[in-house]
Amino acid sequence: MFRRLLIVNFISCYCLLLVVSNAFAADVFTIRGVEVKEKASSELSAKKKALAAGQRNALGELLKRLTLQSDYARLPAPTDALTGHMVRDFSVSEEKLGGGRYHAKLSVRFKPKTVRALLRRMDIPFAETASRPFVVLPVMISGKTPLLWDEPNPWFDIWGEVTAPDGLLPLLMPERELSDIALVTAEQALAGNIMQLHAVAKKYQSRGVVVPSAEFSEVAVPPAEFSEENKIKIHRAEIKLVTFYSTGKVSKEVSAYESQPGMTSYEFQKQLALVLIQQLRENWKTANLLTTGTMNSLVAVVPFSNLEEWIDVKDKLRNVATVKHFGIRRMSIRESEIIVQFQGDPKQLRVAFEQNGLNLSYAEEQNLWMLQRLPR
Numbered sequence: 001m002f003r004r005l006l007i008v009n010f011i012s013c014y015c016l017l018l019v020v021s022n023a024f025a026a027d028v029f030t031i032r033g034v035e036v037k038e039k040a041s042s043e044l045s046a047k048k049k050a051l052a053a054g055q056r057n058a059l060g061e062l063l064k065r066l067t068l069q070s071d072y073a074r075l076p077a078p079t080d081a082l083t084g085h086m087v088r089d090f091s092v093s094e095e096k097l098g099g100g101r102y103h104a105k106l107s108v109r110f111k112p113k114t115v116r117a118l119l120r121r122m123d124i125p126f127a128e129t130a131s132r133p134f135v136v137l138p139v140m141i142s143g144k145t146p147l148l149w150d151e152p153n154p155w156f157d158i159w160g161e162v163t164a165p166d167g168l169l170p171l172l173m174p175e176r177e178l179s180d181i182a183l184v185t186a187e188q189a190l191a192g193n194i195m196q197l198h199a200v201a202k203k204y205q206s207r208g209v210v211v212p213s214a215e216f217s218e219v220a221v222p223p224a225e226f227s228e229e230n231k232i233k234i235h236r237a238e239i240k241l242v243t244f245y246s247t248g249k250v251s252k253e254v255s256a257y258e259s260q261p262g263m264t265s266y267e268f269q270k271q272l273a274l275v276l277i278q279q280l281r282e283n284w285k286t287a288n289l290l291t292t293g294t295m296n297s298l299v300a301v302v303p304f305s306n307l308e309e310w311i312d313v314k315d316k317l318r319n320v321a322t323v324k325h326f327g328i329r330r331m332s333i334r335e336s337e338i339i340v341q342f343q344g345d346p347k348q349l350r351v352a353f354e355q356n357g358l359n360l361s362y363a364e365e366q367n368l369w370m371l372q373r374l375p376r
Helices: 043-066 069-074 080-086 112-121 154-162 178-183 186-191 194-203 265-287 307-318 346-355
Strands: 002-014 030-039 087-098 101-110 134-136 139-142 145-147 208-221 232-245 249-259 295-303 323-331 335-343 358-363 368-373
Touching: 030 043, 043 080, 043 087, 043 101, 043 112, 080 087, 080 112, 101 112, 139 154, 139 186, 145 186, 154 208, 154 265, 178 194, 186 194, 186 208, 186 232, 194 208, 194 232, 208 265, 232 265, 249 265, 295 346, 307 323, 307 358, 307 368, 335 346, 346 358
Parallel strands: 134 208, 139 208, 295 368
Antiparallel strands: 002 249, 030 101, 087 101, 139 145, 208 232, 232 249, 295 335, 323 335, 358 368
């Protein structure tokens, strides 16, 4: 496709900000929009083949969603027998039949416990904590001028084609409304302006904002088999990837890429956007990776002012994928002491709690864990 040239630097910093809470509960064990096309001697035969193929493809996509790219080669082949064991149910939409052909889209739900058991049996680490969405603000540098809301901005349009609001790291594109334009300018997004990016995250109730800025150019290089006089042109991109988190953390990474000869500008930009999305997903999965034998437990105090708040905390706990069990050790009219059994480490548990509207903190002066609802 193309090659990555370098990573120039990586910077992380923290700023004091209020956390934006939005319990985003993505069903990571559901694969939607799987397109199937088959032809057979009859529509019924074509449909049967298509539905089987669609479920196999969905299982393959799910296993890659949960695991690191470095482990893809170790994943099992999604055979009919394995897929049948893993699928809970599926639904069909946009169905078209005729002339021995079948065309439709599938949404396939898988059995979480069965999928987990498969990956553990094969000793393949996996992540299943879904992040709250990130808003993407693609900035293109044109003649040293940053473009965001301007039209045309092909870099913005391409990200709109490839982003998806599902999976472990959902990505959202802004709606390009006047209210978006008023929140942040291209210059502010490019600079990683904290207050403006925080305003964008607040509007979309997201976990943060990703700003992939790109400066594209053409460079002339000689093919290996030709002389210096027979140069060909390839596409080059200087990328600055700014990730702002609603917790106040900001990371910046700078890199450069070159296309293969013959790639069009559109092909290069689309493949580049897909690579950056994969990079963001891999970073999230790496930070939330679960391995076999990592079961832990901790005792936490949950303060609440009324019964409704306590019920809300319990409901949120049940939605945290890494929490395997929790029980009440002590309860009063103002707080409850619970024991939580979870997979992973406390840092991963904190992240999983945050995605579900809970904040886990350690009170050193009291030598105990505190679990509280995040402000809405």
